[in-house]
Amino acid sequence: xxxxxxxxxxxxxxxxxxxxxxxxxxxxxxxxxxxxxxxxxxxxxxxxxxxxxxxxxxxxxxxxxxxxxxxxxxxxxxxxxxxxxxxxxxxxxxxxxxxxxxxxxxxxxxxxxxxxxxxxxxxxxxxxxxxxxxxxxxxxxxxxxxxxxxxxxxxxxxxxxxxxxxxxxxxxxxxxxxxxxxxxxxxxxxxxxxxxxxxxxxxxxxxxxxxxxxxxxxxxxxxxxxxxxxxxxxxxxxxxxxxxxxxxxxxxxxxxxxxxxxxxxxxxxxxxxxxxxxxxxxxxxxxxxxxxxxxxxxxxxxxxxxxxxxxxxxxxxxxxxxxxxxxxxxxxxxxxxxxxxxxxxxxxxxxxxxxxxxxxxxxxxxxxxxxxxxxxxxxxxxxxxxxx
Amino acid sequence: xxxxxxxxxxxxxxxxxxxxxxxxxxxxxxxxxxxxxxxxxxxxxxxxxxxxxxxxxxxxxxxxxxxxxxxxxxxxxxxxxxxxxxxxxxxxxxxxxxxxxxxxxxxxxxxxxxxxxxxxxxxxxxxxxxxxxxxxxxxxxxxxxxxxxxxxxxxxxxxxxxxxxxxxxxxxxxxxxxxxxxxxxxxxxxxxxxxxxxxxxxxxxxxxxxxxxxxxxxxxxxxxxxxxxxxxxxxxxxxxxxxxxxxxxxxxxxxxxxxxxxxxxxxxxxxxxxxxxxxxxxxxxxxxxxxxxxxxxxxxxxxxxxxxxxxxxxxxxxxxxxxxxxxxxxxxxxxxxxxxxxxxxxxxxxxxxxxxxxxxxxxxxxxxxxxxxxxxxxxxxxxxxxxx
Numbered sequence: 001x002x003x004x005x006x007x008x009x010x011x012x013x014x015x016x017x018x019x020x021x022x023x024x025x026x027x028x029x030x031x032x033x034x035x036x037x038x039x040x041x042x043x044x045x046x047x048x049x050x051x052x053x054x055x056x057x058x059x060x061x062x063x064x065x066x067x068x069x070x071x072x073x074x075x076x077x078x079x080x081x082x083x084x085x086x087x088x089x090x091x092x093x094x095x096x097x098x099x100x101x102x103x104x105x106x107x108x109x110x111x112x113x114x115x116x117x118x119x120x121x122x123x124x125x126x127x128x129x130x131x132x133x134x135x136x137x138x139x140x141x142x143x144x145x146x147x148x149x150x151x152x153x154x155x156x157x158x159x160x161x162x163x164x165x166x167x168x169x170x171x172x173x174x175x176x177x178x179x180x181x182x183x184x185x186x187x188x189x190x191x192x193x194x195x196x197x198x199x200x201x202x203x204x205x206x207x208x209x210x211x212x213x214x215x216x217x218x219x220x221x222x223x224x225x226x227x228x229x230x231x232x233x234x235x236x237x238x239x240x241x242x243x244x245x246x247x248x249x250x251x252x253x254x255x256x257x258x259x260x261x262x263x264x265x266x267x268x269x270x271x272x273x274x275x276x277x278x279x280x281x282x283x284x285x286x287x288x289x290x291x292x293x294x295x296x297x298x299x300x301x302x303x304x305x306x307x308x309x310x311x312x313x314x315x316x317x318x319x320x321x322x323x324x325x326x327x328x329x330x331x332x333x334x335x336x337x338x339x340x341x342x343x344x345x346x347x348x349x350x351x352x353x354x355x356x357x358x359x360x361x362x363x364x365x366x367x368x369x370x371x372x373x374x375x376x377x378x379x380x381x382x383x384x385x386x387x388x
Numbered sequence: 389x390x391x392x393x394x395x396x397x398x399x400x401x402x403x404x405x406x407x408x409x410x411x412x413x414x415x416x417x418x419x420x421x422x423x424x425x426x427x428x429x430x431x432x433x434x435x436x437x438x439x440x441x442x443x444x445x446x447x448x449x450x451x452x453x454x455x456x457x458x459x460x461x462x463x464x465x466x467x468x469x470x471x472x473x474x475x476x477x478x479x480x481x482x483x484x485x486x487x488x489x490x491x492x493x494x495x496x497x498x499x500x501x502x503x504x505x506x507x508x509x510x511x512x513x514x515x516x517x518x519x520x521x522x523x524x525x526x527x528x529x530x531x532x533x534x535x536x537x538x539x540x541x542x543x544x545x546x547x548x549x550x551x552x553x554x555x556x557x558x559x560x561x562x563x564x565x566x567x568x569x570x571x572x573x574x575x576x577x578x579x580x581x582x583x584x585x586x587x588x589x590x591x592x593x594x595x596x597x598x599x600x601x602x603x604x605x606x607x608x609x610x611x612x613x614x615x616x617x618x619x620x621x622x623x624x625x626x627x628x629x630x631x632x633x634x635x636x637x638x639x640x641x642x643x644x645x646x647x648x649x650x651x652x653x654x655x656x657x658x659x660x661x662x663x664x665x666x667x668x669x670x671x672x673x674x675x676x677x678x679x680x681x682x683x684x685x686x687x688x689x690x691x692x693x694x695x696x697x698x699x700x701x702x703x704x705x706x707x708x709x710x711x712x713x714x715x716x717x718x719x720x721x722x723x724x725x726x727x728x729x730x731x732x733x734x735x736x737x738x739x740x741x742x743x744x745x746x747x748x749x750x751x752x753x754x755x756x757x758x759x760x761x762x763x764x765x766x767x768x769x770x771x772x773x774x775x776x
Contacts, residue, residue, distance in 0.1 A: 013776055014482065047712060069674075069713040089713045092656040092670055093738040094402065114659045117737045145714055146659050146668050179711065268480040271502045271534050280534050282480050286457075287776075290678035290750055323567065324435060324749060325457040325477045326533055349505045350481040361712060362678055365754070368775040386774075387756035388401055388675075 008379050009309055009371075010352065014268040015287035017367040018354060019382070020311060021374050023262035024244060025057065031226065031243050032061040038232045043067050043086060043219065045241030048361045051370060052080045053382040054244060065108075067239045071098045072388050078107045086110045086219070088175065088239070090138060090146055093121040100131040110172050114138040114147050116154065119161040119169070126168025134172040135162055136217065137208075141200035142180035142193065150204035159213040173217025174208070176201040177239070181224035185254050185298060190228035197225050202234035227255045245360035248305060252297035258305065258313055263364060264354035265304065266371070267327060272344050277335025278328050279347045283355055285322040289362035303327060304355035311354055319355060327355070396767050397697055397759075398740065402656040403675035405755040406742060407770070408699060409762050411650035412632060413445065419614065419631050420449040426620045431455050431474060431607065433629030436749045439758060440468045441770040442632060453496075455627045459486045460776050466495045474498045474607070476563065476627070478526060478534055481509040488519040498560050502526040502535050504542065507549040507557070514556025522560040523550055524605065525596075529588035530568035530581065538592035547601040561605025562596070564589040565627070569612035573642050573686060578616035585613050590622035615643045633748035636693060640685035646693065646701055651752060652742035653692065654759070655715060660732050665723025666716050667735045671743055673710040677750035691715060692743035699742055707743060715743070 009018070035042035044058045047069035055066060055077060065084030068074045074085050075098075083106065091099060091111045102109045111133055113119045122133050137158055140147030148154045162169045178197035184190050197220050208215040220232070221239035223246075232238065245263040246256040267283035288303045303319035306329055321328035329347070336343070357363035364370070370382045397406070423430035432446045435457035443454060443465060453472030456462045462473050463486075471494065479487060479499045490497050499521055501507045510521050525546055528535030536542045550557045566585035572578050585608050596603040608620070609627035611634075620626065633651040634644040655671035676691045691707035694717055709716035717735070724731075745751035752758070758770045 010482070013486070014480065015776060089670065090658040090668070092402065092658045094398070094656055098401070115732075115737060117732075118659065121737065140661070145709075145711060145716070146661070268482055270478040270480045271506065273528070273534070280478070282477065285679075285750070286753060290680070290747075291673075292678070321533075323533060328533070344503075344505075349503060349509065359678075362673070365674060366774075386754075388403060 008377055009266060009373070012266060012371055012379065014266050014352065015283040016266040017364060017370045018264050018266050019245070019370045019372040020262045020264070021372050023260060024054070027243055027246060027260060027262060028058055028061045031240060032063065034227065035238055036062065038229065040232050040235050041237040043237050043239045044244065045069070045088070045239050046073060046077060048241040048244055049364060049384065050386065051382050051384045052077070053372065055082065058244065064237065067241070070388050071095055071102070072385065074102055074107065074109060076385050078102060078105070084108045086136065086175070088112060088177070090114050090118055091122065093118070093125070096122065096125040099133070100125070100129055103131055103133070108134070110134045110136050112136050112138050112175065113158060116157050116161055119158045123162065123165030123169045127165065132167065133169050135169050136173045136175050136219070137171070137204070139174050139176040139201050139204045141176040141197045142178045144180040147176060150200045150207065155204055155207060156211045159208045159211060163213055171208070171213055171215060173215055173219060173236070174201055174204045175219035178220070178222050178225045181222050182249065182253060184224065185252060187228065187254065190224050190254070191230060194225035194229035198229060198232055198235055205234065223250060224253050224255050242360050245364070247360040248301045248356055248358050249293040249297065252294055252299055258356065261356045263360045264307065264311065264356050265363065267353055267355055269347055269349050269351045271349065274344050276330070277343055278330050279343060281319070281327040281329055281353065282325060283319070283327045284325045286324050287366055288319065288322060288327065288355065288357055289359065289366050291357070291359040291362035293358040301358060304357050307354040307356060309352060309354060314353070329353070396765055397654060397761070400654060400759055400767065402654050402740065403671040404654045405752060405758045406652050406654050407633070407758045407760040408650045408652070409760050411648060412442070415631055415634060415648060415650060416446055416449045419628060420451065422615065423626055424450065426617065428620050428623050429625040431625050431627045432632065433457070433476070433627050434461060434465060436629040436632055437752060437772065438774065439770050439772040440465070441760065443470065446632065452625065455629070458776050459483055459490070460773065462490055462495065462497060464773050466490060466493070472496045474524065474563070476500055476565070478502050478506055479510065481506070481513070484510065484513040487521070488513070488517055491519055491521070496522070498522045498524050500524050500526050500563065501546060504545050504549055507546045511549065511553030511557045515553065520555065521557050523557050524561045524563050524607070525559070525592070527562050527564040527589050527592045529564040529585045530566045532568040535564060538588045538595065543592055543595060544599050547596045547599060551601055559596070559601055559603060561603055561607060561624070562589055562592045563607035566608070566610050566613045569610050570637065570641060572612065573640060575616065575642065578612050578642070579618060582613035582617035586617060586620055586623055593622065611638060612641050612643050630748050633752070635748040636689045636744055636746050637681040637685065640682055640687055646744065649744045651748045652695065652699065652744050653751065655741055655743055657735055657737050657739045659737065662732050664718070665731060666718050667731060669707070669715040669717050669741065670713060671707070671715045672713045674712050675754055676707065676710060676715065676743065676745055677747065677754050679745070679747040679750035681746040689744070689746065692745050695742040695744060697740060697742060702741070717741070
């Protein structure tokens with residue numbers, strides 16, 4: 001699907017994280033068009049790429065604000081001109097000074113809570129330090145992680161706690177993430193999960209409003225549900241992250257094809273164990289990450305699907321094993337027994353491949369920078385950051 | 389086992405990678421004393437910590453040279469004054485200019501090959517660029533990854549290829565890594581693997597010498613075999629990496645106790661799902677890494693063993709699940725049913741823990757720096773590097 005000149009790849013030190021910009025732009029456009037059609041704002045989760053250049057393309061396509069998973073991300077993106085930021089992890093009290101510092105600089109930062117204790121900690125800190133926090137409440141719509149139940153008393157109590165502290169806190173909305181969608185793999189089950197995510201989050205907003213509490217924002221999303229929802233009544237915005245690159249886990253979930261995966265790891269052959277049908281490459285788990293998300297899915301790709309330098313899968317070849325800086329590339333279902341097939345000659349020392357990852361968020365995190373491969377084959381280095 | 393003052397931990401932003409310097413110094417001394425007793429040099433593998441301060445303590449204890457897994461490590465450690473460096477991954481031809489640049493600067497860098505093609509690529513590059521490489525040959529002593537068989541014709545052919553290129557290459561020795569030892573867990577099987585690693589690597593050196601080829605160095609090692617070998621006749625040096633921190637995988641292998649693990653992740657409680665017995669903390673897989681090495685071992689610690697701030701395990705509590713920035717802490721074997729046990733009160737929002745990792749090499753890699761906690765409770769920031 002791409003028409004990139006590939007010879008410039010060979011100048012890159014391996015292993016390297018390669019972004020296929022054409023594929024990524026298609027992924028960005030697909031999601032944004034869908035959100036526009038559904039009549040909601042879109043707030044991409046920038047934790048996947050942690051890269052200003054990627055987020056700028058999402059913004060250019062129409063995204064409204066961003067979602068972050070750490071205050072480091074909030075700081076980095078705010079410094080790059082992104083001001084509307086949802087920190088989508090319930091805030092620990094020890095992070096309030098850092099959040100307050102961002103707000104003081106003019107960042108429209110929204111923080112999250114899912115307990116009365118956390119709401120009180122935010123309000124108390126705000127009062128003591130003369131800062132007003134916009135607080136969103138996390139709703140649990142699928143039982144997979146955090147959040148309060150939409151029908152719980154706690155939901156209303158948190159809302160009242162914030163309303164009672166109106167000088168230091170304001171209720172900005174409710175948000176949920178149906179991460180349970182990652183375990184599904186049929187259009188019907190995904191659509192049902194999307195509707196569950198929507199209806200339960202809207203239910204929470206309605207209950208808050210019925211209790212006399214303003215709840216302007218209703219935010220839902222995960223890549224699988226965002227791409228499976230058919231109506232989003234009552235929702236004001238959707239969030240998704242990994243769609244920007246997609247990965248093998250998402251291909252198994254069924255919301256993209258292998259040909260949509262825009263992040264890969266460039267690797268070089270360093271040796272063989274010919275009797276076992278092994279090609280040893282210089283992308284181990286330090287490059288691919290230890291994420292083996294496809295292990296429990298319909299197709300297990302090991303540590304990654306091997307592709308040629310045009311990004312076309314080499315049928316059956318995966319990284320079947322990985323040490324820190326060694327990957328073992330082999331053919332699933334056993335080695336090729338054709339007497340004319342000599343693995344050392346067909347995949348010689350020095351040959352290069354692209355390896356598609358299980359989980360783009362985890363693989364990207366292993367690299368200080370991406371090599372972004374443009375339509376014309378030119379390659380730009382796009383930094384990414386990490387840590388907290 | 390330690391007597392550290394802990395209150396200074398609470399000033400650190402979470403999640404954070406904490407080194408217990410006392411435990412680490414014990415681990416360093418234990419290994420070095422053992423190598424001295426066995427009459428061999430010790431060349432620590434610095435890929436575990438990627439930290440100058442840690443390597444300096446290993447050197448101070450008596451280490452001779454270092455082992456690296458990337459040329460980035462070689463460059464960083466050479467810049468910090470480490471000159472005797474074994475790059476213990478077979479070199480890809482595209483990395484030869486980078487290796488040559490280090491040698492030109494005065495680094496005593498040893499590169500590795502396990503094929504005639506790679507040996508030829510090194511020799512050819514050396515001739516064309518007037519650089520002489522010290523080349524070691526990787527020996528496969530346990531079938532787990534790379535290397536040539538000690539009894540293979542290829543071994544001798546590689547040696548001759550190097551000897552025929554004496555202006556650009558010199559054979560420095562043989563090395564092996566019995567990574568298969570990670571799958572063992574009895575003293576007897578570990579001692580047998582150590583002897584297998586030793587005898588097969590020495591066998592390779594003897595065959596090269598019998599063919600008229602000098603082979604001055606015989607290098608073996610992995611943390612489990614280094615700590616299980618009882619005699620190392622014919623070996624000149626041992627390498628090991630993860631022993632410096634140890635981890636839960638090594639505890640399951642049986643070469644350390646939980647109380648020896650010197651790396652942990654400091655985390656803060658951010659919420660609960662009380663009905664499920666879940667405590668939600670701010671260390672997810674981005675902090676712990678996706679490494680689940682204990683999954684296939686005798687004790688599965690999930691994403692990590694939870695400890696108090698003194699580093700004492702809280703019996704039965706592990707990170708049973710992890711998302712990118714969320715960890716789910718729960719009690720193995722089901723939740724506590726004592727009616728007086730209220731998880732929200734016992735582990736309240738804001739409380740902090742240390743979490744011991746499955747695999748120290750993978751967990752350390754998630755952090756830009758370590759927080760090194762000294763005997764007196766003071767904490768220093770020690771940078772670490774990543775990438776290639």
